[in-house]
Amino acid sequence: MTDRPFPRDLLAAGTLDAARLVLGVFLIRGSGPERRVARIVEVEAYVGDDDMASHAHLGRTKRNAVMFGPPGVAYVYLVYGMYHCLNIVTEASGRPAALLVRAVEPVEGEAEMRLARVRSAQTRPNRNATADADRTRRQIEGLPASRLASGPGLVCAAFSIDRSDNGIDMCDGNSDLRIEAAPPGDGPLTVATGPRIGIGYAPEPWLSQPWRYFVAGSAAVSGRGRNVTGRREVTE
DNA sequence: GCAAAGATTTGCT
């Protein structure tokens, strides 16, 4: 159960507007002592079937089907054969769009996130030697909290998200994986923007659209945006 | 049925 389930209608409108609105929002997994909570600090918008960087550009397929459905639903897929990516579907049914959650900042359940990261890393077929697994575990245990989920694959690892979460309604307070409005005490955020990451296959103008949105100054932001601390809107 | 590429991360050069 959640006290402030995120309003679905805020996701139903424009995806670029929704991208700003979800920054600062809480991503929540589970309940009770194992509950994990983190602030969303970085997202990317994938808008419509004409967006050549989006999975939706080829039309509706088995994989991207939920992107064509109602807003507030989780779209989870496997990339590079080993990492999962979490998206929040936006816009009305029939128009495929979503926000890729690229980074979150732990608020509660940090120990649980570390455990999940270790589990995920040691599940990878690549890591088999005992010494290697032990080194990986210590490395994760030594990470600052801000680096536990500073990347799209890492968000899913820290929150134990995989394709079984595909299609979950994240605006439903009873869902095990959900989003919740930021607490009233949270101050205003400074939003920075830049081009989307890892879409080199896309032609212009999609390649350079500044559809990556992140919280300036957050240590949890992935890649180069991490160092952006300006107080004003920034375009990288 | 087969080949190619990918909304990433990590470790080594």
Added chain:
DNA sequence: GCAAATCTTTGCC
């Protein structure tokens, strides 16, 4: 800074 790891999805034969 570059390449490997890994497997699902998609496209074409």
